[in-house]
Amino acid sequence: MTHASVALVLLDEMPFFEVGIACQVFRSVWADSAVPWYGLRLCSTVPGDVRLEFGFTLNAGHGFDALAGADTVVVPALPYAHVESDRPVPSGLTDALAAAHRAGARIVSLCTGAFALAAAGILDGRSAATHWMFADTLQRRYPEVRVDASVLYVDDGNVLSSAGRTAGLDLCLHIVRRDLGADVANRVARTMVVPAHRPGGQAQYVELAVPRTDGDGLGQVLQWAAARLDEPLTVTDLTRRARMSPRTFARRFTAHTGTTPSRWLLDQRLGRARVLLETTDLPVDQVSRRSGLGSAANLRRHFTRHVGVPPTDYRRAFRSRRP
Known part of the structure; x- marks a missing residue:
């Protein structure tokens, strides 16, 4: 088709x-x-x-x-x-x-x-x-x-x-x-076998876009965080998981991903929210909790700012154009 x-x-x-x-x-x-x-x-x-x-x-x-x-x-x-x-x-x-x-x-x-x-x-x-x-x-x-x-x-x-x-x-x-x-x-x-989503606003030139090795453990930290987006993760949690000082973690994280730890977390959570809005009938407050954004009001604020429409409008628009 x-x-x-x-x-x-x-x-x-x-x-x-x-x-x-x-x-x-x-x-x-x-x-x-x-x-x-x-x-x-x-x-x-x-x-x-x-x-x-x-x-x-x-x-x-x-x-x-x-x-x-x-x-x-x-x-x-x-x-x-x-x-x-x-x-x-x-x-x-x-x-x-x-x-x-x-x-x-x-x-x-x-x-x-x-x-x-x-x-x-x-x-x-x-x-x-x-x-x-x-x-x-x-x-x-x-x-x-x-x-x-x-x-x-x-x-x-x-x-x-x-x-x-x-x-x-x-x-x-x-x-x-x-x-x-x-x-x-x-x-x-x-x-x-590529990342599912890199936001358009991410930097296109990064000194170490793909680290030569994962000896610093950042890859494991990202996987650990991605599996726990519904938990109240903070940048401090990621820093502790990586066992680095905040300054070293922020520098290496940006070199690894081209974005900041806080923006990466937000992008991952908004991506999770998109999937839930598209593939489930969960109420917006549950979508917000499962994506780690807390309240429905917080999801609406971030979603509208970064996606351009409120979550309910996004769900309605997606389903109207879905085959």
């Missing part, structure tokens, strides 16, 4: 990594299950073989005219020649992107794909993410765009953009979560 159509843009010499991410997430992985999935179409200047970076070849079954009929259009990282030089983005692509945007399609860029969205005028006046190495270039070339080089991805409703490399995977999983719920997104993440 098909949930929605996704058009993936391909260009000659396009980096393979982000193309692979989009193909992996939006392919027909649930074709034999009860979960409707996405119909993925590959689109290029003209139908036919497209030679990507490192000599990989993919066959695009559609031209750029097929973008206008898609529910979602994904632009992976552009060929380096379009980013590192003044070579313009092909007008056929920018025209097709602009037409798809006007027709109501959701437009998504991964890494330097943001340059194509900016060239099409779609990012004018909007916040956007791209790889931190090219953020200054994007801002200089397209001054109407509000470039945010500090985040993993930006969700601006029907226009979304990610930072470089694995941040594109975070954004694709975020889209699945938005469309089909946290339970389905978590299943996809487990299949791909």
Whole structure:
């Protein structure tokens, strides 16, 4: 069963990594299950073989005219020649992107794909993410765009953009979560053996994003805390569990995760609350207790601030669009 159509843009010499991410997430992985999935179409200047970076070849079954009929259009990282030089983005692509945007399609860029969205005028006046190495270039070339080089991805409703490399995977999983719920997104993440959710506001550049070893015990502390979110955990509890001084723990935690201990705890609890709101009929006060946020009022305050809607509205909206 098909949930929605996704058009993936391909260009000659396009980096393979982000193309692979989009193909992996939006392919027909649930074709034999009860979960409707996405119909993925590959689109290029003209139908036919497209030679990507490192000599990989993919066959695009559609031209750029097929973008206008898609529910979602994904632009992976552009060929380096379009980013590192003044070579313009092909007008056929920018025209097709602009037409798809006007027709109501959701437009998504991964890494330097943001340059194509900016060239099409779609990012004018909007916040956007791209790889931190090219953020200054994007801002200089397209001054109407509000470039945010500090985040993993930006969700601006029907226009979304990610930072470089694995941040594109975070954004694709975020889209699945938005469309089909946290339970389905978590299943996809487990299949791909990746974290189920990294918030978009998390820093994209971390000195030790993945520690070389877990000799400091932080990985065990995170697992211990994630299994006890319904308990009144505090940063002090995590610090004691790690057997570190508060200053050392805070420094190592930020190096490990790219965020602070308190924000990590809140993000985990809000993620638990989302799952409970989507998959159970528990009253809001019980959802709040089971996610460790205490009172229903506290859940509503944090949920509204960070998710954008109250918990009851989120549950109603999710169930109204669930297949």
